[in-house]
Amino acid sequence: MLEGEVPPPFGVRRFLPLPTLSHDPGRRHIGVPRERDFGPHVDQTNYSVVVAEQVVVKWLTPPVPLPHPAPELLAHLVEAGFNDTAPPYAALTGPVDGRECLLALVTGYLPEARDGWEWCVDDAETGSTGFAADLGRLAADLHLALAGLPVAAGPGDGLPSPAAVRAAGALAEALELTGDADGPWLAARADLLRHELEPLDAPVVSPVIRIHGDLHVGQVLKWRDGYAVIDFDGNPTVQDADPCQPAARDVAQLTTSLEHVAQVAIRRRGVPPDRAAAWAAAARAGLLAAYRARLAARGRPDLLDERLIRPFEVEQECRELIYAARHLPRWRYAPMGVLRTWYPEENNS
Template identity: 75%
Template sequence: MVGERVVVKWLTPPVPLPHPTPDIFAHLVDSGFNDTAPPYAALTGVLQGRAHLLALITGYLPEARDGWEWCVDEAVAGSTAFAGELGRLTADLHLALSTFPRSQQDAPGDAADRANGALAEALELTGGDDGAWLASKAQVMRQELAALRNGIRTPLIRIHGDLHVGQILRWRDGYAVIDFDGNPTVAGADLHQPAARDVAQLTTSLDHVAQVAIKRRSTPPDHATAWASRARQALLTAYRARLAARNRPDLLDESLIRPFEVEQECRELIYAARHLPRWRYAPMGVLRTWYGAEKHKENIA
């Protein structure tokens, strides 16, 4: 931070151009989307004969806290008043990104193969009792992923790609979405995907917030999971309403949300195994909530 006026984000190491963020920043400005830290500049340089992105400079947002702080406070308090605003913000983001030009080189991959690959990797990397439990639920998880075999029939738009509550700042004047660098744990992810991909990652992050509240703030599990359910419903209701008001309800295919959520939990397990082992409790807590013994019996029946 420089004088509480600007924030300079240095990329270490520098990243070869092209990089997604400068183009997305420019497009969001042109589209009139203002719910982000105002973009000021991108610092580039030539390293070993190739142009690289060195740093991004954005406006400073006073009193900003990320969602792993403020949203956990909301879970502890049992408040979901924030969720409607997040749904509105996400819809406005997708409306703006839906007009981002698509390159001829952007070729969508097979969503079903990608999701089943994530499940296979999660099973391989998750050991111990958690791994045994996960293996016992693999079949019902595959059943939920099967919806992706029907193909993608919704518009493919440029998505955020790593949209979770940690990317949503609450600051003095409202909320702002940040960090358009894409998902650092997914190599070669398609730039254009269904809006449901972002929506699913955001809704599962509410479930992760509930798990954080349980583990770190001693919130009763039933209270935390009930809060997550109410928050996700309020978010989705506001998201749908905003798209409808802008005559773009076609951007969301709700049949994709659940399989993308299942895939996201697999990716959280992969991330935990490869980068942050202590995080495993969160996706495992979510999966155990979804696929407890009684729920598993209902799904099989």
């Protein structure tokens, strides 16, 4: 279907040529399975199949009605020459219950790939932060590429950013949903958290660009030849998220995910909390330094508004608490661990 005529009612949008998957009769048995999945140890929202160790077909479960952000973003990244992702080959569409839907995305298979909830936790355990500069450059290059996409008009000059309303709503919902001993602790710091969100009340002055929208270490694969960012489906836990936002939104989600890695290392690897916190701080600083340097080298330091990072980080932790309450209660330890690190008892004022 992807290489020839597409039978109705399906449609295919092609991005890059597929690698050859055919072999002459003497080379049919090449020592790899024709198809396999990733196995139950891989946590994924959708269902992915690896074909001949060269191609990954990600079936969306369930199919998602169009428009969907991934096809447009992948096509643009190819055009912009951004190569630090799994090579995008095609998007398969078709009707489901009378609506045209995205059925599957076809990308390249990256050998020896592990996501950040594995490789980054390993680094937290050993104390290594060498990856941080690579991660900062990767995020900057992604934003430089995405900045070439047109964006919808935002709020007019002088109007407050809708980000302030969204963040306040996230805090209110987190306060409402967080129970047990964590609830009173969080409520006692509600005013402090609101103060952290205040920079969002001012009009946004940095450019608004198309962002990844769900940029955390789990979306960054470490594979045989380096690092690659994946999954341009948007954030599945945030309804009606604006695809066009300040780059600081992605940056804040990436930096908070480093904090979450530290909490995972504490709980699952026995890393002492003070050592994990120091690792997260050093990794965050290294990432941000490399990100800023890359933007400056490309003449676009204006893409990052430093004022927005902290409030977006605070909002992200609120969203992690909401996600834990609604979908994965055992995850609450991670955002609560981060918040307790940020606001120790003696600084509660």
